[in-house]
Every structure is written in C-alpha cells, then in structure tokens.
Amino acid sequence: MAQREAVHNPPPAGPSAPDYATGRNVDAATRETLEDYTLRFAPRHYRRWGPGVVAVSALGGIAYLADFAIGANIGIAYGTTNALWGIAIFAVVVLLTGFPLAYYAARYNLDLDLVTRGSGFGYYGSVVTNVIFATFTFIFFALEGAIMAQGLELGLGIPLWLGYALSTVLIFPLVIYGMKALATLQVWTTPLWLVLMVLPFGYLLISHPESVGDFFAYQGEDGTAPSVGSALLAAGVCLSLIAQIAEQIDYLRFMPPKTAANRRRWWAAVLLAGPGWVLFGAAKQVIGLFLAVYLIANVADSAAIANQPVHQFLEIYQDVVPAWLAMTLAVVLVVISQVKINVTNAYSGSLAWTNSFTRVTGHYPGRLVFLGVNLLIALVLMEANMFDFLNTILGFYANCGIAWVVVVASDIAINKYLLGISPKEPEFRRGMLYAVNPVGFASMLISAGVSILVFFGGLGETLRPYSPLVAIVLALVLPPVFAVATRGRWYLRRTDDGIDLPMYDQDGNPSDQVLTCHVCGQDYERPDMAACQAHGAHICSLCLSTDRTGEHVLPEQQPARVIQPAAISEPTR
Numbered sequence: 001m002a003q004r005e006a007v008h009n010p011p012p013a014g015p016s017a018p019d020y021a022t023g024r025n026v027d028a029a030t031r032e033t034l035e036d037y038t039l040r041f042a043p044r045h046y047r048r049w050g051p052g053v054v055a056v057s058a059l060g061g062i063a064y065l066a067d068f069a070i071g072a073n074i075g076i077a078y079g080t081t082n083a084l085w086g087i088a089i090f091a092v093v094v095l096l097t098g099f100p101l102a103y104y105a106a107r108y109n110l111d112l113d114l115v116t117r118g119s120g121f122g123y124y125g126s127v128v129t130n131v132i133f134a135t136f137t138f139i140f141f142a143l144e145g146a147i148m149a150q151g152l153e154l155g156l157g158i159p160l161w162l163g164y165a166l167s168t169v170l171i172f173p174l175v176i177y178g179m180k181a182l183a184t185l186q187v188w189t190t191p192l193w194l195v196l197m198v199l200p201f202g203y204l205l206i207s208h209p210e211s212v213g214d215f216f217a218y219q220g221e222d223g224t225a226p227s228v229g230s231a232l233l234a235a236g237v238c239l240s241l242i243a244q245i246a247e248q249i250d251y252l253r254f255m256p257p258k259t260a261a262n263r264r265r266w267w268a269a270v271l272l273a274g275p276g277w278v279l280f281g282a283a284k285q286v287i288g289l290f291l292a293v294y295l296i297a298n299v300a301d302s303a304a305i306a307n308q309p310v311h312q313f314l315e316i317y318q319d320v321v322p323a324w325l326a327m328t329l330a331v332v333l334v335v336i337s338q339v340k341i342n343v344t345n346a347y348s349g350s351l352a353w354t355n356s357f358t359r360v361t362g363h364y365p366g367r368l369v370f371l372g373v374n375l376l377i378a379l380v381l382m383e384a385n386m387f388d389f390l391n392t393i394l395g396f397y398a399n400c401g402i403a404w405v406v407v408v409a410s411d412i413a414i415n416k417y418l419l420g421i422s423p424k425e426p427e428f429r430r431g432m433l434y435a436v437n438p439v440g441f442a443s444m445l446i447s448a449g450v451s452i453l454v455f456f457g458g459l460g461e462t463l464r465p466y467s468p469l470v471a472i473v474l475a476l477v478l479p480p481v482f483a484v485a486t487r488g489r490w491y492l493r494r495t496d497d498g499i500d501l502p503m504y505d506q507d508g509n510p511s512d513q514v515l516t517c518h519v520c521g522q523d524y525e526r527p528d529m530a531a532c533q534a535h536g537a538h539i540c541s542l543c544l545s546t547d548r549t550g551e552h553v554l555p556e557q558q559p560a561r562v563i564q565p566a567a568i569s570e571p572t573r
Helices: 002-008 028-036 051-060 066-078 080-108 112-121 127-156 160-169 178-207 210-217 228-252 263-273 277-298 309-320 323-361 367-383 386-418 438-455 464-486 541-545
Strands: 514-516 523-525 529-531 538-540
Touching: 051 228, 051 263, 051 277, 066 080, 066 127, 066 228, 066 277, 066 309, 080 112, 080 210, 080 228, 080 263, 080 277, 080 386, 112 127, 112 228, 112 323, 112 386, 112 438, 112 464, 127 160, 127 228, 127 309, 127 323, 127 367, 127 386, 127 438, 160 367, 178 210, 178 277, 178 309, 178 323, 210 277, 228 263, 228 277, 228 323, 228 386, 228 464, 277 309, 309 323, 323 367, 323 541, 386 438, 386 464, 438 464, 529 541, 538 541
Parallel strands: none
Antiparallel strands: 514 523, 529 538
16 A cells, blocks of 8 residues: 555655745756656656556556457468467567666666667667657557547447547546656556456357367468468567567656665566566467457458457457447447557657657757657558558568667677676766767667568568568677677767766665756756766756757767776676
C-alpha cells in the first residue's frame, strides 16, 4: 500500500524539491520539464516509487493488441511453424539487446536518448535515433488506434474514420500530466485487462482441445513449407517491436537507487519490465496466431477478419456469454488495451520529438506541441488504412530499429565493459560530448542502410529474407571495429565538467546533492549540472541545450583524451 500511495501523492517539498511558490521568473520550459523531466536526468527526489510500482507501470504499457495482429499476420503469411520460429528469434534478440539498455537506464536514471548520446552517437548524432523512435511510436499508435476503431465500429456502429479520430483525441488529455498520471492509469487498469485477455484463451484450450492440432498443422494461406527464409521474414516483422525497449525505459528511468536492501527487488523489476517485456509480447503473438487459426478453421467467412483482435475475442466471448455481453466485453478489452499502450506511445513520442527539436534549434516549444504532432501523424496513417500493408511497414521499419538498438547494446556490452574503450559512466550533457561520434552513428547508418537494401531485394532475392540478420550482425560488429579504429577519440569532448563534487554516492548511484542553476534559478541534482563557461557558476542541462550562442558551454579540453582500457574505472557498487 505504501508503494501505491507514492504513485498518487507528489513527492513532498524539501530542500531538493523545486519550489514553485518562490515567485521566481521560471521559464515555461523549466516548469514543464520539472513534472516528467522530459529532457533530463530523473532526480532522486522525484523517484519516489518502489521497484514494483515502476515495473507494473512499465509492463502496463505492453497491453497492446498489435501483438495479436502481428502473430496472426505472420502465421497467415508463412504458416505456424515458420511463425513460431520467427517469434522465437525475435524474443532471443530482444532479451539479449534489451538487457544492457534497461540496466543502464535504471542504474543511471536516463531515457534511451540520453543513454544513446554517450554510447557512441554524440550530442547531435543521437538526433537521428530519436527520429527512429518517434517513428516507432506513431506507427504503433496508428496500429493500436486502428484496432480500437475496429472495436468501436463493431460494437457501437461508429464509422472507421470517426473511430480513428476518437481514438486519437481520447489520448491527448491522458498524457498531459506525465509519469504520475500514467503510473496511476497503468496500475489500476492492469488486473481487468489480464482477466479479459487470459480467460477466453484458457476457455478455448479446455473446450476445444482439437484446436491445438489445427494450430500446429496450419501452413498459411499459401501452404508455405517450413524454411529458414520464411522464419526470418516472420522474425523481421516481429523485430519491428525491438524499439519497445525505449518505451520500457521511459518508465525504468524512474527506478529508485539500487542499494543492498532493495537489490533483489531492483534487479527483478529491471529484468522483468526491461527485456522481460518480450516474454509477454511473444506469448501474445502466439495467442494471436492461435486465435486466427481457430477462426479460419471453425468460423465461416472469417479469413478476412482473422487477423483483427476485436473479432478474435468476440467470437470466443460469444461461446461463453450472451451476444450483447460478448460484444460489450470485446469492446471494453479493446478500449482498455489501446488506451494503456497509446498513452505510452503518445508520451514517449512527444519526448523524442521534443528532445530532437530542442537540441537542433536551441528552442523548447513544449512537450504538448509535439504530442499534437505525433498524434496527427498517427491519425493520417490510420486514415490511410495501414492495416492493408502492415507487414511491409513493419518489415521495413524493423531494419532501422534493429540497427539503433543493437548498436547501443553493442557499445555498452562490448566497448564499455569488455574492451574498456567507451567510458562506463554515461554522459549526455552538451559540452561534454562531441557533436557526432562515428562509432555509433556510422555503425547505425551502415547497418540500417545495408539491411534496407537487402530488404528491398537490392542484393538479390536470395538474401532478401535475411535483412534482419544483416542488420543484427553489422550493428553488433561495427561499433567495436570503429571504437578500436578511432581509439575512443570521439566519445568525450571533456572529462571535467568544472564541478568539484562527486557524481556518484557510495553505492554507485547518481548523487542527490543539489545545486542551483544560475540561468533558470532552479535547484537540480548533481548529475544534471555542469559549470558555466561565461559566469563560472552552475548551469543545468536544459539551459545548456537551449543556449543558442554557446556562451555557457565549456570549451573542448586539449589535448583531446584518448580512452585507454586502464583509464576506465567503474563507480563503486
């Protein structure tokens, strides 16, 4: 109960909490980012949730029904055996690549963009990955919104075009208030969602055991035989979800400090809500395929709707309860699922767009502006009926998502911990990083570019199914190659941020010492601050980002440091 109360009650005012009642002329950007730390390190005074609440909130965001549609689509296209192999490949890749990203974000309380900056991309180099992530959020917002519109049309007779608009407008007010509101929503809606989703599937297994045999015998609409190529094509579609780890991290960055007392609960939450999300996602894909095969085999004229989750659940509910109640339950399930995931899509997308725009222009227009932009793009996709070319969209996008996530994972796991070339402690502040680091930036462009070329048959039809494998291999191998070739030259522009206070406490957690930014007049914790070049005082990371003249940015240290393995030391654990 104590953890749940922490979600509803704001952190108490104290010496480390920003004071809105002082009458200081606080910039609008500062006010807004203090709520959810849009572009910042998430400070300790704000992270008042326990590991369990953070994990439940993060996992609440994977309540989407797109997995059911994806599993059905790849099964119908390639058959059950190929689809299952594809799902298995997808799960293994996400588990392996998601772990270092989730650990880094939870340990150092940074979102994936801030992690990406110091993991081989540079201060401006990571802007391209923000665009990739923002694309992920509006693609899947559109997919989830389309599923919700199908439910509204089926249950309430609302035309699809109007359903698309309603599913978009509904989300906007729910995302305004950031992490506090999202955590509350996810915690309280998850039990009902679980009941509505799991019970129909269990009923089907018990009442129609023959459906299991039909499921494993299904070879797709074209009778596709098991093959490596078909399994990899299926995996490519599933791997479009690899960027979901970034949305998990938008919650995991609010994890409490890792201590000896909470060590087990901390690790369990990070593993389950970080890379562990894929276990739930893979299970939903299998269930989606199972339900689709059941409909095709047992319900007349169902081939055209077998990949639509609302119809999948409606048919099973009708076996259990009266038709009116079945329709009600199906619509409720769809609405709850879509709201749970699309608040996360909208929230994370607005962060990504805002972060990129602020860095490039030095101007902070407000997160809500880009919340509107993200929702508008998603609405256009829905009105264009993206369901008709879903596999192509997801297969193409997967190559970009894989390239980004695997490159960052490779830099953390290999360059930081194995080779010791990349600094182990993350860095994200302007002035401390070079504009672009070729280690990650070039690796991602090459791996994404080559895999997209393969995806569209540019290197021959024989290699076409292997585009996700090409992306994975190149993104894994190129970062250490570039790191060794450049000897770590482009990781850090400076090693001294001008503040003579430790960055980490005795447990290796980011320090909670408070300093005042002389530009905006607000108090921030040590990891979010740097020395100001012009005034010799302290300045926060957002004020550095919005400094158009560069007068506050510390100069490059000369000679530039070349990272050597012996120079790397990990903070005390």
